[in-house]
Amino acid sequence: MYCVKYHGITPTTDLDVPNADMPTDKKVSAWNAVCKEEEKGLTVDKLAVKQASEQEEFSNLRRSIIAWFNWCFKGVQQSGSFACAIEATIQQGKKPCHARFLNAYTEMYYPSKIKLIIDAAFAQSTNQSEKAGFTLTNCTIKEHWDWEPESVKTMIHNKIEAQYQDAMAKYKKLQAGLTDKSPEDYHLALTQGSNFVQVIINSLKERFRMQMCIMLVGPIGENRDAIEVRSIHSGIAMGLQWPEVDKKGFTIVEKSFLHFGLKSFKERNARALKGTIISEEDAALAPVALLSPLQLVKKAPISDISDRSLLPSLPSEVLKSSTAKSSCPSSNKTVEPSTEKSPSSNEALKSSTGSPPVPAPSSSVVSIISSKDKTDKGHSIDDATFEHSGSPSPTRNNFTAPEAGDGDSGVSRPSLEVDLPNEREKSSTPIQPKDVEAAWDATNCNEWYPELTSAFDRFRHGALWDPLWSRAVDSFLVFEWQQGFATKGKVLCVRDQPACIHAFMKEHHYWGKPRDLENLKEFNKQWWAWWGVLQLVGQGVAGFMFAQSEDLLDWEGLEKCSGCMGFILLLGSLLWWGETAHAIGEKSEDWWNWHLAIKNFVWVIEHIIRTADLGDGV
Structure with a gap:
């Protein structure tokens, strides 16, 4: 009756309100009669399984009703009553006890030794009733148990004790809570x-x-x-x-x-x-505060286009060679400068001729910072400092950056500077904060193309790996925004694409799972070969190093590679690479290879934003 009346009732149902769907006593009696008829056609084994399942369901339902009754009608009368009510709700099972010898013996030997004897005896019996079948089964099992030698009984006893101790250990752990914090x-x-x-x-x-x-x-x-x-x-x-x-x-x-x-x-x-992977950079995560709007500004003339890549020069022949190796092996820690901040870190980096500036974490979905001082020949957009605020998420307050606080007088409100030559300055207008608001209104209205929406959940997982990953996602989103979040753009060159990209496209761009890259060293060669194919004509290095120019740089259509077949594939390959590399261990050789690749990606996409005519967004 409990199963019929209460099985379909949700925990939030108001039982004080009469329910026309509740079965009447007549319906319950009819259901019981039907069940009896069904049970007559079942074998002894199937009937036992059915009854055990119903008994377990009844026990669970009874515990739920007791917990509900205690909470609704007894109330919180003592300080410990509320805790008891919660415990009754959490409790998933009752305290274990020792199994009976006959039950354990039946479980072990009934299918192999006893069942055939019982079936033969029951078939020859004149009384084919349900009660006679149970009596025959119990008597036969008891007889076989009495015939067993002491060694078998001792073995059964030891097995019961071991099962009991294991069940008690789990029960005590559940009662005590998460004590070991594993x-x-x-x-x-x-x-x-x-x-x-x-x-x-x-x-x-x-x-x-x-x-x-x-x-x-x-x-x-x-x-x-x-x-x-x-x-x-x-x-x-x-x-x-x-x-x-x-x-x-x-x-x-x-x-x-x-x-x-x-x-x-x-x-x-x-x-x-x-x-x-929880790195040391996580300790610098600043508490969240209300942030000021970000301004996007266009300025002229170009004076820092000659900035070199963050990375050492790598000839394209080396990139495509089967023996290409990382320039940052784990054994050579001096190749990769430390990312830890110090009061004099920026000055030291600016004066250094042997190592490039160190990128710092991003603070918002648009965090490409370029200093207002354009006279320093050695200046790079990477000299500015960033605050890391966790993984990027499509919300308006993430599209902002903190104002300079005490001790940060050298850092002003960040801006994304899209440099244009003098002859085009008259036709360009600054991107105002309202344009930024419009971009995020489009985001909140689900105007991203579908693949970017599904991929963004995966991109968020890299926020704890390295501040540079957040910066890469920031730059990519600004690039897509300036393209109007168009679903279809120019397709990236498919020559020398890694195998994981082909598999990804065969699965219809499914972002819901990580990719098994197997041999990361082989993938490192494949990725750099693909990256080398994307080089502009006449550029023989991986860093995309360009000379100063008074004209907009000709990216040969690379600036139009947006949408589901554009830069999102490059970022996706870096995501899968990073997941596997960080699972192996930070600062490993595979990690350095990934770090080198993502530095190149960040440099290129930021310079595309700053030097190519991408438009003013949506």
């Missing part, structure tokens, strides 16, 4: 959260008549083990009430929780699930 425990806690936190938060809303939200922060396994925030809202299981009403405020709080989670989980890397 990665599996955190993952289990977040997985089980949707089972009981929703019930708790709905109960709190009903009792206190307030809107409630619980935020869980930790490593989420299904999202590549990244430290993320999961919010549970009152009212519905997948609540979006707060984000819909106050999207900006919710994003700020969510980022604050993310910052707290990074601080908490980086203290002991053992807390992170396998594959999670």
Whole structure:
């Protein structure tokens, strides 16, 4: 009767309101009669399985009803009552006990030794009733148990004891909570959260008549083990009430929780699930604050186009060679300068002739900063400092940058400078903050092309790897915005494309899973060969180093490679490369290879934005 009356009732159903769909006693009796008829045609084994399943379902339902009754009618009368109610909701099973000898013996020997004897005896019996079948089964099992030698009984006893101890250990761990704080425990806690936190938060809303939200922060396994925030809202299981009403405020709080989670989980890397990389740069994650609008400015004339790449020159023949190696092996730490900040780091880098400027993390979805001082011949857009604020997300407040604080007098409000030559200055107008607002209004209105929307969730996972990854995504989004987020643009050259790109396109551009690149050293050769094919005519180095010019640089159509067959494929290959390299270990040779490639990507796409006529966005 319980199964018929209450099986389809949701936890939020108001049982005080009469339900016309509830079965009557007559319907219940008819259902019982039908079940009896069905059971007559079942064998002893199938009948036992059916009854065991119904008993388990009844037990689970009974526990749920008891927990609901205690909460609704007993109330919170003592300080520990609320904790008991939560514990009753969380509890997934009862305390284990020792199995009976006959049950354990039956489980081991019934299929192989006893079943054939029982079936033969039951077929010859004159009484074919259900009760006679159970009696015959029990008696036969007991007889065989009595005939067994002591060695078999001792073996059964030891097996029962081992199973009991294992079950008790799991039960005590569940009762005590997550004491060892292992990665599996955190993952289990977040997985089980949707089972009981929703019930708790709905109960709190009903009792206190307030809107409630619980935020869980930790490593989420299904999202590549990244430290993320999961919010549970009152009212519905997948609540979006707060984000819909106050999207900006919710994003700020969510980022604050993310910052707290990074601080908490980086203290002991053992807390992170396998594959999670928490680098030292995460410690510099600044608390979220309201940010000022970003200004995009066009200026003239060009004076820093002769800036060299962030990377050493690599001849194209070397890039295509089967013996090409990384210029930043793990054994040579002096090739790659440290990314740690110091008061004199910028000055030292500017005066250094042997090493390039060090990129710093990005603070927003548009974070390409170019100094207002255009007279310094050694200046590069990479000299400016950045603040890292977590993974990029398509919200308006991420499209802003913090104002200069105390001690940052040398850093003004950031701007994206699109340099144009003198003869074209008259026809160009500055991009005002309202244009930036318009771009993000388009983002909020889902005007990105579909593939960019699906890929963006994957791109966010690289935010914890390296500040340079956030900068690459920032630059890519500005590039796509200036192209109007067009779905179709010019197709990147397909010659020498890595195999993972071909497999990706065969799967219809599915971004929902990581890619197995297998041999990263072989992939390193393939990627640089592809990158070399994209070089402009007459350019024999990977860094795209150009001389000063009074005209717009001719990128030979590369500036039109937007949309689902353009630069998004390059960024996707760097994403899969980075996922695999960081799983192997930061500062490894594979990591240096990836870091070298992404530096090239950032330099090129930023200089395309600054030197090519891309338009004014949407």
